[in-house]
Each structure stands twice: as C-alpha cells, then as structure tokens.
Amino acid sequence: MMPVPRLMMFVTGLFLVCLPIVSMAQGAQVAFGSSQQDRNLPVEVTADNLNVNQNDGTATFTGNVVIGQGEMRLTAPRVLVVYLAGQTGIESLEATGGVTLVSGPDAAEGERADYNITTGIIEMHGDVLLVQGDNAITGETLFVDTNAGTARVSGRVKTVLQPQARQ
Template identity: 60%
Template sequence: MTFFRAIACVALLGLTTPAIAQGTKVAFGAIQQDTSAPVEVSADELSVDQATGAAIFTGNVIIGQGAMRLSAARVLVIYRQDSQGIQRLEATGGVTLVSGPDAAESQRADYDIDDGVIVMTGDVLMTQGQSALSADRMTVNLDDGTARMQGRVKTILQTGNN
C-alpha cells in the first residue's frame, strides 16, 4: 500500500456518508502553477532516442516545475519539433503529483506543457488534508488550479463530528 493510499484509508475510516458521482470538479494545489517555469528532471538513468529526439528518464524520476513535484518510475520527455523546449511528459509507474497541500497518485500521468494540463489515469487517488477522492481519471488545469475527476468518482464526506 502506498503512502498516499494509506493516508486516505486512515482518513476515511469511521466515516459513513459516501458520495459517488460520474464527474466532479475540485480545487487542486494552493497556488496557480507557472507553466512557463523551467522543468527540472532528476533520475537514475537517461537514454535518448537520436531518431526522434525523445528522452527517457528511468528510476526514481523526480520532476519539478515551480512549486509542483511529479515523481514516477519512468518519464518520457517529448520535445517540440523545432527543438525549442519540451512539448509534453508521459509518466508511468507509481506516479505521484504534489502541488501545495494537495497530492494525487495514479498509474499514469500525461503533462501537456503548452496547455498546462495534466491528465492522470489508472486508480487515481487525490488527498486534500483529511479528505480523499478516487476516480478513474483526473484532469488538472494548472493555470486555474482546478481538477476534474471522472469515472466512478468516490469520496467520503466529513460531517464535522469527527
């Protein structure tokens, strides 16, 4: 059980009011993300495909941009065709995204740098303080600090008595 799933389980124990929906919009992150900020990547290994110019980072990959941090086992970096910066990132394997006090984990995350959008898929779990939401998919808009949860969304609402 991962760290965030363990926190979510503890936060959800003892609460009795489930809320299930097919899609919902929530805030994500304490601040708006500067999508024009430099992207810093660290990993155990890097390989570059000379034909496509794509870079593959593997092993303990950590990506930082401003106050946002994304970690995964593997990240594919796809550069713009004009070689002027990163077009998108594709992260797989135990993906964790942290922005301010909020955190989310999933099996995969695709980050479109120009649009400032991260799409997380596969057993998505988002934690905000003591609250947690799960879904099949979460789309995070970094420009306005919102997230949309879709596909079997589930949360347990705090009643204020706990």
C-alpha cells in the first residue's frame, strides 16, 4: 500500500485528470473489504502510550496507534477504547486526529472514526476518502457495516470511476 501522502497526491491527480467523468450524488452504496468481518476475533492494539481510567472504564492509546481485527487495520494518533460494563469486553473505539482504515483491497481515510464493536458499524467523519483499486469516492461521512461487508458514503459525494479497457 502507498504511504498516505503519496495516496492523497495520487488521488488528487486522478481527480484533476478525470474531472469530465466525475459524478456527484447525495449518497453512494459500495462494498468494503474482501469479505465480512468477524467482530468476534480478538482486537489487537499497539501504541506508544496507554492511559487507563478504571473509574469510567476507558483506555486511551496515543502515538502511532495501530488496531487490528482479522484482516481489518485502523491507524490513528489517538484512540479511546470504551469497555463494556464490568470490563468484560470492548464496547467501542473512538479514533481521532486523522484515521486510516484498511480492509482487504479497500482503504479509507477521515478525520475521525467511531467503531461500535457490538453492532459492527464504523462511522468515519471529516473529508472522507475511500479508495477501491483505481476508483475513489470522497464525502463527509462513511458508514461501514463490517457484518455485511458494505459501506455508504454521504455528504457531497464525488466519485471517480475508471472505465474498463477495451480489448
């Protein structure tokens, strides 16, 4: 996978070159990842720092945070983990400061991501970019259903679709 700055430059260049085929809509439904995500798999977190608050059942990871669950990877500068009552498991993850989400061949970027482990729904907000192969979609919000392997982009959506090459 290309580093994030190169990815952004590539997609920006792609937009400039392909402006005539850009389509705009209020929302777009797309697939995300190569298969359904098993949310029962363990969640592995690595980071530079960890602060735990026993009083409110949270843990804050900061600095180069990488979270993995199955084939899905999420990276961010800061992630707040909210535990279930009794600390029997994870309820949700709140990633902020510029987030990258990768699942199989698909990648998404945004300013913030909230992952509800119980429902399997990830919401990304703030200048979201979704890249799937040669295709790119931008919008304000991305909703990923990890159970169904689907995603929906909303909020002034722009899409660049590459036509198939003729043989």
